Amino acid sequence: MKLYDCTSAPNTRRVRMFMAEKGIDIPRIEIDIAQGENLQSDFLSKNPRGVLPLLELDDGSYLDESIAICRYLEELHPEPALMGHDAKTKAKIESCQRHIEFDALLPLADVLRNSAPTFKERALPGTSGVIAIDALVDRGIASYQRFLERLNDRLKDQPYVAGESFSIADITALCALDFAKWAKLKTPEQHTHILRWYALVNTRTSAGA
Amino acid sequence: MKLYDCTSAPNTRRVRMFMAEKGIDIPRIEIDIAQGENLQSDFLSKNPRGVLPLLELDDGSYLDESIAICRYLEELHPEPALMGHDAKTKAKIESCQRHIEFDALLPLADVLRNSAPTFKERALPGTSGVIAIDALVDRGIASYQRFLERLNDRLKDQPYVAGESFSIADITALCALDFAKWAKLKTPEQHTHILRWYALVNTRTSAGA
Structure with missing residues (x-):
């Protein structure tokens, strides 16, 4: 997996914190939102919605929306549970x-x-x-x-x-x-x-x- | 369980459709958003955010946000799965x-x-x-x-x-x-x-x- 990240943005930080709590460490690629790098064709070809964070899965597909990314990581690494037990x-x-x-x-x-x-x-x-x-x-x-x-x-x-x-x-x-x-x-x-x-x-x- | 509902609103309909797909039938109490019934003290005492739908659980606590309500129902009635299998x-x-x-x-x-x-x-x-x-x-x-x-x-x-x-x-x-x-x-x-x-x-x- 790879995470397309933007250090200064709140939604990307949510995923980074979630991973840190679970001890997950994966490569990160910085995309500069302030400079509009997320609106250039290279990034839009990965995510037509132009938003970050974006997770590249091992099968080459992409997953956006911070909470959906966290859900995926919670399923793969259930402990410590951060989205509830029951x-x-x-x-x-x-x-x-x-x-x-x-x-x-x-x-x-x-x-x-x-x-x-x-x-x-x-x-x-x-x-x-x-x-x-x-x-x-x-x-x-x-x-x-x-x-x-x-x-x-x-x-x-x-x-x-x-x-x-x-x-x-x-x-x-x-x-x-x-x-x-x-x-x-x-x-x-x-x-x-x-x-x-x-x-x-x-x-x-x-x-x- | 009881559902506080508003027939004309899109978010409440999401929960009604979700329940219909799963064959869940619970009492519903209509709250008229257009008339501002959701902003009156009776409803606000149940949900300070004043939004619908709202689920009253069997323990007397309340759960708002349509997707959180659906998550709860999906956990209680997993089939047919409407939120994914893996x-x-x-x-x-x-x-x-x-x-x-x-x-x-x-x-x-x-x-x-x-x-x-x-x-x-x-x-x-x-x-x-x-x-x-x-x-x-x-x-x-x-x-x-x-x-x-x-x-x-x-x-x-x-x-x-x-x-x-x-x-x-x-x-x-x-x-x-x-x-x-x-x-x-x-x-x-x-x-x-x-x-x-x-x-x-x-x-x-x-x-x-």
Whole structure:
């Protein structure tokens, strides 16, 4: 297997952290999104959607979408389980990790893509010629703030985002919070449960991936 | 178990079709999104995110996100498998079904939420006070058109969206194409592979769910 990666992007980091937690080490090929390398024909011939990360399987086929890549790796290397053990934990972790995608990662991507000069005509991932919409920046920031309130509530009664154990939901949340830093969106000090959790997961070796 | 449902919404239909394919029949409680019933305290006490569908489990806990609900049902009732049998098919189906969510369902939701008078101040699901952004309508339509081109390419060489067998990806795609109808976004006649596939899956009993 080979991973097409972009060091600076949050979704690629999710896969790198997931692999680090499982001790999986495979070759990585860097694709520079800021420079638009993902929109050039060489990469598009591998993934017509133009997005990263992308996993090249041993049979030569390709798999995109970070969570689908993690699912594949979880099936091949079940321990430590990061996507749940039984019907209920699998479903609760999946639900929780989707909350973070829809309520934090997507709004934050809107903030970046509709404000940074680099993406002025690439306001959607994997596509050229999509013009930025200014109003999405404030909408994205407000969505992210609502997300932080709910995340803080959730972490009141449990050590990790999806319950008693570290899971892929913690990986997605950590990547989202760090992604927010470029937009100077800090976690407010009153969200003490998030700050406690952040300090805990940020000490894991995988956080450096 | 009980399902909090909204007959007219695409995400709730995904779960109804999934259950119909598996022969699962549980009580359903209708929540009227257009009337804002999902934003009232009674429903928010069950799901603070205010979105549907929502599954009430036998232990009294709640599970949202259609795909997480389907995952739970797939674990409890593995046959017929709609989310794959082995590592590779599970991952490919998950990737494919996420393409449809990000490239069709989300853009179509943007078209609806930012153009219909009902949602003028509810432009994001589950949240009140979010004002519509006109420019998202054209952006959403263009995204959906790109999606249809890629879907047609994909269906050139395989009978179903994710490969040789009917899967949850077909359910998501059928619900997306039918959701597009309210915006009068028909599948163009040159997309013959989509039209062939649509006729095939639309004959299934579950399509009536």
